[in-house]
Amino acid sequence: LAKTTQPISMDSYEGQEVNITCSHNNIATNDYITWYQQFPSQGPRFIIQGYKTKVTNEVASLFIPADRKSSTLSLPRVSLSDTAVYYCLVGDPDNYGQNFVFGPGTRLSVLP
Amino acid sequence: DTGVSQDPRHKITKRGQNVTFRCDPISEHNRLYWYRQTLGQGPEFLTYFQNEAQLEKSRLLSDRFSAERPKGSFSTLEIQRTEQGDSAMYLCASSLILAGQSYEQYFGPGTRLTVT
Numbered sequence: 500l501a502k503t504t505q506p507i508s509m510d511s512y513e514g515q516e517v518n519i520t521c522s523h524n525n526i527a528t529n530d531y532i533t534w535y536q537q538f539p540s541q542g543p544r545f546i547i548q549g550y551k552t553k554v555t556n557e558v559a560s561l562f563i564p565a566d567r568k569s570s571t572l573s574l575p576r577v578s579l580s581d582t583a584v585y586y587c588l589v590g591d592p593d594n595y596g597q598n599f600v601f602g603p604g605t606r607l608s609v610l611p
Numbered sequence: 612d613t614g615v616s617q618d619p620r621h622k623i624t625k626r627g628q629n630v631t632f633r634c635d636p637i638s639e640h641n642r643l644y645w646y647r648q649t650l651g652q653g654p655e656f657l658t659y660f661q662n663e664a665q666l667e668k669s670r671l672l673s674d675r676f677s678a679e680r681p682k683g684s685f686s687t688l689e690i691q692r693t694e695q696g697d698s699a700m701y702l703c704a705s706s707l708i709l710a711g712q713s714y715e716q717y718f719g720p721g722t723r724l725t726v727t
Contacts, residue, residue, distance in 0.1 A: 542718025
């Protein structure tokens with residue numbers, strides 16, 4: 500199984516940029532990197548997915564170095580509503596279940 | 612609302628009873644996934660379907676767990692002879708696989724099971 504390592508928790512202040520890094524040293528060639536956000540008592544919500552280099556959407560950016568052994572989720576100008584748990588997943592979408600594992604995630608607390 | 616729905620949202624049962632949960636995916640989605648989540652942990656993958664075919668079930672927690680998706684639309688997850696350790700949130704998600712490309716999963720609100 501592709502194993503990921505993330506910080507357990509992070510604190511930030513409103514308006515700041517937050518970067519959460521995920522390590523995935525044994526990432527395989529066909530693996531993609533996906534990030535989800537989860538609020539209490541809700542199912543996770545997709546944030547962003549990438550394979551290499553940089554991906555940007557309306558809510559976040561994902562930076563993936565050339566060796567793909569890590570990735571960084573960047574949240575620009577966070578607000579209190581961004582307080583949530585963020586999960587990094589690594590795996591091959593065509594062989595789901597064999598290697599997609601949610602870790603404990605990073606609990607982000609945004610302070611006023 | 613056309614998102615993923617799950618029923619019931621909460622279930623309290625006594626140890627040894629059987630329970631069944633239902634998931635209705637987004638209508639055009641061909642993949643459906645089941646997860647279990649306990650407090651403070653990330654979702655734990657259980658099984659998934661592509662249309663009506665169950666493509667992975669080795670991650671089901673024991674032979675007391677089974678899932679079906681008979682017509683490729685809604686799915687049910689059954690737990691037989693429930694144990695207190697089965698108490699958790701059971702999440703369903705769906706996604707679209709199109710021309711070999713996989714899209715993100717959309718999760719339902721979950722069914723919270725309490726076994727007394």
